[in-house]
Amino acid sequence: MATDDLTIPQHTPLTEAPRSIPDILAQEQSSQLPYWDSSVAFRLGCALRTRLLTFDRPAVIQISTITTPAHVLFHATTHTGTSPNNDAWVQRKRASVIRFGASTWRLQQEYGGDEALFAAKNGLVGGAAGAYAIHGGGVPVFVRNCSGMVGVVVVSGLKQWDDHQVVVEELGGL
Numbered sequence: 001m002a003t004d005d006l007t008i009p010q011h012t013p014l015t016e017a018p019r020s021i022p023d024i025l026a027q028e029q030s031s032q033l034p035y036w037d038s039s040v041a042f043r044l045g046c047a048l049r050t051r052l053l054t055f056d057r058p059a060v061i062q063i064s065t066i067t068t069p070a071h072v073l074f075h076a077t078t079h080t081g082t083s084p085n086n087d088a089w090v091q092r093k094r095a096s097v098i099r100f101g102a103s104t105w106r107l108q109q110e111y112g113g114d115e116a117l118f119a120a121k122n123g124l125v126g127g128a129a130g131a132y133a134i135h136g137g138g139v140p141v142f143v144r145n146c147s148g149m150v151g152v153v154v155v156s157g158l159k160q161w162d163d164h165q166v167v168v169e170e171l172g173g174l
Helices: 020-030 039-053 084-100 104-110 113-121 128-133 160-170
Strands: 061-064 070-075 138-142 147-155
Touching: 020 104, 020 138, 020 160, 039 061, 039 070, 039 147, 039 160, 061 084, 070 128, 084 104, 084 128, 084 147, 104 138, 104 160, 113 128, 138 160, 147 160
Parallel strands: none
Antiparallel strands: 061 070, 061 147, 138 147
16 A cells, blocks of 8 residues: 555644653543453554554564463554664663553653663663663553553653653553
8 A cells, every 4th residue: 555545643742741750640541441352452553553654763662471471462663763772762661661650751861861770770780671661652552440561561662751642641542
């Protein structure tokens, strides 16, 4: 299918991602879903991809369970120009969300973006630190009346605050 044949929706700008920890926590908690299954993950993934197509930058979207190994429920790219590096960022963001039970944007704000401080405070020495990222875009999925997260949504490709915000906004729209 030629690019001219694609109907790209009108661009809807993102709201600004909050910078305070209480506001980010409130975002994470307000995005709770009534239930979670592969159909919900697919609808969310399609909504994210549709929204991200309106941005000029290419991005990768991955939605997975919190299991090891990951059960990937949705994985897609938007525009030409993504690379395996985006997938590496996805894996690092996903690992941070699962280990710390928080969005990577919240971790970014908690540590002031200081990766060395993050690694030191969490005992991540040597190569272990490279397995985690505190750049926005990794968001936990919570279900109402269920303790703990059930999934992880990651976007990589935009500015980190936009990676975070697009996930939160689309989660809120389900």
